[in-house]
Amino acid sequence: MDQILDMLSTPLMQRGLLAALLxxxxxxxxxxxxxxRRLSLLGDGIGHVALTGVALGWLVGAAAGVTPVDxxxxxxxxxxxxxxxxGIEIVRERGRTSADVALALLFYGGIAGGVIIIQxxxxxxxxxxxxLFGSISVVTTWDLVLTAVLALVVLGLGxxxxxxxxTVSHDEEFARASGLPVRLLNVAIAVMAALxxxxxxxxxxxxxxxxxxxxxxxxxxxLTRSFVTTMRLAIGIGVVACVVGLxxxxxxxxxxxxxxxxxxxxxxxxxxxxxxxxxGRQGRRDxxxxxxxDVVLEG
Amino acid sequence: xPDTSTTSAAVPSGATAGSGPxxxxxxxxxxxxxxxxxxxxxxxxxxxxxxxxxVALLGTNxxxxxxxxxxxxxxxxxSGGTVNVLGAPLGxxxxxxxxxxxxxxxxxxxxxxxxxxxxxxxxxxxxxxLRKPRDWRARVDAALSEVGLLHRRDQAVSExxxxxQRRVLIARALVRDPELLILDEPVAGVDQPSxxxxxxxxxxxVARGVTVLVVLHELGELEHLITRTVVLRHGTVVHDxxxxxxxxxxxxxxxxxxxxxxxxxxxxxxVVLTDHPFCEAD
Numbered sequence: 001m002d003q004i005l006d007m008l009s010t011p012l013m014q015r016g017l018l019a020a021l022l023x024x025x026x027x028x029x030x031x032x033x034x035x036x037r038r039l040s041l042l043g044d045g046i047g048h049v050a051l052t053g054v055a056l057g058w059l060v061g062a063a064a065g066v067t068p069v070d071x072x073x074x075x076x077x078x079x080x081x082x083x084x085x086x087g088i089e090i091v092r093e094r095g096r097t098s099a100d101v102a103l104a105l106l107f108y109g110g111i112a113g114g115v116i117i118i119q120x121x122x123x124x125x126x127x128x129x130x131x132l133f134g135s136i137s138v139v140t141t142w143d144l145v146l147t148a149v150l151a152l153v154v155l156g157l158g159x160x161x162x163x164x165x166x167t168v169s170h171d172e173e174f175a176r177a178s179g180l181p182v183r184l185l186n187v188a189i190a191v192m193a194a195l196x197x198x199x200x201x202x203x204x205x206x207x208x209x210x211x212x213x214x215x216x217x218x219x220x221x222x223l224t225r226s227f228v229t230t231m232r233l234a235i236g237i238g239v240v241a242c243v244v245g246l247x248x249x250x251x252x253x254x255x256x257x258x259x260x261x262x263x264x265x266x267x268x269x270x271x272x273x274x275x276x277x278x279x280g281r282q283g284r285r286d287x288x289x290x291x292x293x294d295v296v297l298e299g
Numbered sequence: 300x301p302d303t304s305t306t307s308a309a310v311p312s313g314a315t316a317g318s319g320p321x322x323x324x325x326x327x328x329x330x331x332x333x334x335x336x337x338x339x340x341x342x343x344x345x346x347x348x349x350x351x352x353x354v355a356l357l358g359t360n361x362x363x364x365x366x367x368x369x370x371x372x373x374x375x376x377x378s379g380g381t382v383n384v385l386g387a388p389l390g391x392x393x394x395x396x397x398x399x400x401x402x403x404x405x406x407x408x409x410x411x412x413x414x415x416x417x418x419x420x421x422x423x424x425x426x427x428x429l430r431k432p433r434d435w436r437a438r439v440d441a442a443l444s445e446v447g448l449l450h451r452r453d454q455a456v457s458e459x460x461x462x463x464q465r466r467v468l469i470a471r472a473l474v475r476d477p478e479l480l481i482l483d484e485p486v487a488g489v490d491q492p493s494x495x496x497x498x499x500x501x502x503x504x505v506a507r508g509v510t511v512l513v514v515l516h517e518l519g520e521l522e523h524l525i526t527r528t529v530v531l532r533h534g535t536v537v538h539d540x541x542x543x544x545x546x547x548x549x550x551x552x553x554x555x556x557x558x559x560x561x562x563x564x565x566x567x568x569x570v571v572l573t574d575h576p577f578c579e580a581d
Contacts, residue, residue, distance in 0.1 A: 036411040164429040167421035170413065173402055174471070177372035177481075179395025179426035217411065225455035226414040 007250045015144050016136030016203070016246055016256070022151040023200040023212065024242030028220075028234035029158040030196040031213030032227070033189055036169040042190075043210030045088060045103045046081050046197045048110030051206055053080025054131045055117035062121045069123075073131070074146055077201060081194035084110070089190040093183070134205030134257035136246065143202055150195045157192055165189060166227055203242065204257035212238060215264040222271050237267055323386045324349050325479050325510045326371070330380035333363075333370050333534075340366045342534040343380065350478075353511040353524050355542070358531035364514045365403065367531065368483050371512075372400045385479065396425035399472030401482040405456060405464050412455045415467050419443060422471035442474035445503070447496045462493025469500065480504065482513040486520070494520050518542070 007013050034042055057076020061069050084106055091102040115125050129135075139147075158165065168175040168185040176182050193213075200209040220233035245260030252259075326348040333341040340363045348354050358364045369375045371382060373389065382389040385397060399422070419439045423432055432438075443449040446466040451459065456467055465485055472480060486494050498520035505511065505524050518525060522542070530538035 032411055038410060161429055163420055163431050164424055166413075166417065167424055170410075170418070170421065171402070171405070173369070173372070173374040174400060174421070175424075176374055177395070177398065177400035177402075178422070178424055178475075179391070179393070179398075180424055180429070181426070221411055225412045225458070226453070227411050227417050230411050 003251075004247075007247060010250075012137065012139075013246075013250060015139045015141065017243060019136070019139050019144055019147050020203050020242035020246040020256070020260075021239060022147055023203045024239035025235050026151045026154050026158075026196050027200050027209070027212040028216040028238040029231060030154060030193050031217045032231040032234055033158070033165055033169050034193060034213060035217045035221070036166070036227070037189070039092075040214045041103060041210065042085070042088060042193055043197055043213045045106040045110075046085050046194050047201075047206035047209045048107045048114075049084030050077040050081040050110070050194075050197055050201060051114035051128060051131060052110050052117060053077040054128065054201075054206075055114040055121065055123075056080060058123055058127070059117050059121035062123075069121075070127070071142075074143060074198060074201070077131075077198045078150070078195065081197050082191050085190035085194035086187055089186050093186065130205075131201055132205050132207050133255045134201070134203050134208070136203065136249070136256055139202050147199050147202065150199045154192045154195050154199070157188060161185070161188070162228075162231075203246070204260055205255070208257045208261045211261040211264065212242070215261065215268060216241070219264065219268045219271050222268075222275055237264060241267070322350060324383070325352075325385060326512065327383040328367075328371070328380070329382075331367070331370065331377055331382060332379035333366055333375055334378045335366065335375065340534050341370065344531070344534070344536055346529060346536065346539070348510060348512060350510055351508050353505055353526045354513070355518060355521070355525045355528045356512060356514045356531065357516075357518075357528055362531040363534040364531050365483055366534075368400075368481050368512065368514055371481060372398070374402075391426070396428070396475060397478045399475050399477030399480045401465075401468050401472045401480070401485055403483045403487070405468060412457060414453050415443065415448060415456055415459070415470075416452045418456055418467050419470045419474050422474040425475070438474050438476075439470075442470040445473055446470045446500055460490060460493070462489035465489055466493055466496060466500075469497065473500075473504075477509065479510045479512070482511070484514050484516065487516055498524075 008017075031040075031043070034040055053076040054070075054073045055076070056079075057072035057074070058070050060076065061072040064072075066072065088102060088106065114128060118125060118128055130137075164175075164180060164185055165188070167178070168180060168182055169189070172182060172186075175185070196213065197206070197209050200212055204212050216234040216237040217230060219237050220230045224230045224233055241260050241263040245263050246256045248254070248259050249256045324347045326346065328344055328346040331341055331344040331346075332339065344363075344367060346367075356364045356367065366375055370377050371384065371389070377389065384393045387393045405418075416439055419442055420431060420435060422442070423435055423438065424430075440449060440452070443452055446469050448463060448466055448470065451463065456464055459467065469482070469485060472482075486497055489497070501511070501521060501524055511524075513521065515521065518528075525542045527540065528538065528542050529536055
């Protein structure tokens with residue numbers, strides 16, 4: 001108990017836990033829409049592009065002589081991630097077949113670009129490690145404020161426009177026939193996903209940010225039958241995983257991002273294993289008892 | 300490419316019922332062509348539908364009937380010709396909130412689960428309605444009652460039968476309280492109870508004066524409602540006129556449509572489409 005109080009009284013952990021809480025809420029909200037759209041890997045693509053943004057921010061920061069040299073890394077990541085996400089959305093809209101190739105190009109271009117640019121800026125590839133794998137020791141108050149503002153934007157749009165975002169994610173053709181501003185909503189989802197990636201970057205790292213968006217939703221949908229409940233349960237799982245996972249790093253010297261993601265995957269394994277046992281009896285029920293039999297079995 | 304359909308002058312939205320020849324047609328399609336993957340699917344379709352009509356769009360597989368309705372709701376881009384819907388050219392000026400569209404299938408099956416009610420709620424949204432209106436509960440329940448699925452409200456759609464899922468899509472269109480209903484093969488491969496429920500729903504709608512354009516493989520349970528049939532073949536209209544005469548036994552006014560579609564000699568669907576007396580031979 002004392003140890004927990006100790007942990008909570010450390011400013012570093014306070015900032016880290018607050019950031020983790022925000023990330024635990026926002027990432028699953030966004031992830032629910034992405035899973036619905038079958039774009040589970042979009043967050044990964046955006047994460048890779050954001051790395052180039054981090055490096056670009058670093059380069060600009062070094063050229064302008066700002067201190068610390070990575071002060072512009074997060075803004076750089078925001079700009080690159082939003083640009084990359086909108087780019088993917090445009091490719092997706094043009095034709096679905098080439099969308100996965102476009103994602104692949106973003107993956108590789110993002111990482112390679114990031115490494116080259118960071119070296120041009122006079123840094124080492126190892127400077128990128130904190131962004132790739134997350135590190136709460138780099139969460140400054142300024143980062144926290146930015147994280148909170150971006151999180152509120154994503155949350156406000158994601159929850160406020162949920163029916164419209166659900167409709168366009170569920171059935172784009174119907175959304176268009178209903179007169180919904182389909183392109184605007186699609187771009188909004190892409191931009192929100194990009195903001196989520198940059199929000200979560202500091203806590204879980206760019207390589208694992210997508211996992212925090214997707215895995216809680218994957219766990220939740222094993223247990224639910226409605227979209228709203230899935231989103232709520234995923235938020236719950238995300239928050240618990242983020243706070244518990246980050247707290248664990250206070251005692252064990254492990255990467256917080258990896259810890260958080262391992263927790264969510266453990267949750268998936270447990271639920272997926274226990275579910276058939278729990279549902280054993282229900283499984284044998286006829287799902288359509290009111291439908292008359294259309295074949296008469298003689299004898 | 301005929302591009303002369305500027306005749307449909309602007310009409311005040313919410314125009315009252317009236318189907319005189321001078322009234323603006325609900326749907327006015329002229330010379331519509333559509334290409335998909337470099338192939339021409341529709342080759343100059345003309346189609347005019349007036350208020351209160353119930354038009355069946357028939358044709359064999361690949362004749363372009365689904366492409367036609369999907370072009371009308373902008374799911375497929377038109378490559379030529381003009382389309383006016385409720386007095387406005389196809390685009391953002393069309394009063395989309397007055398149109399109900401029922402696609403062939405539930406989109407994005409899988410993904411995240413969604414309840415019947417959540418799917419129907421999405422029908423309440425429109426060009427300026429991105430959030431649920433205040434009276435959404437009552438309206439969703441009314442639409443679900445109309446298709447006989449109120450008791451399934453909180454179930455996941457993936458747990459329903461194919462026919463029930465089709466009824467959910469119909470409820471999603473009805474919840475908009477549409478003036479024009481566009482349905483893409485609403486009964487193809489649907490179980491008998493759902494077909495009958497669908498026919499009852501449509502009867503009530505037609506009595507209310509809703510204009511209907513429905514893609515069908517066979518007239519089936521809807522036969523008595525259809526006021527006109529349009530037959531497509533290879534992307535052009537080959538027949539546009541009164542409903543074909545019913546097959547033997549079906550034209551008796553006392554004939555009740557309770558039977559299952561078992562006897563192929565009574566109503567062979569392929570014959571209705573291809574060897575129909577109104578259809579010109581190739």
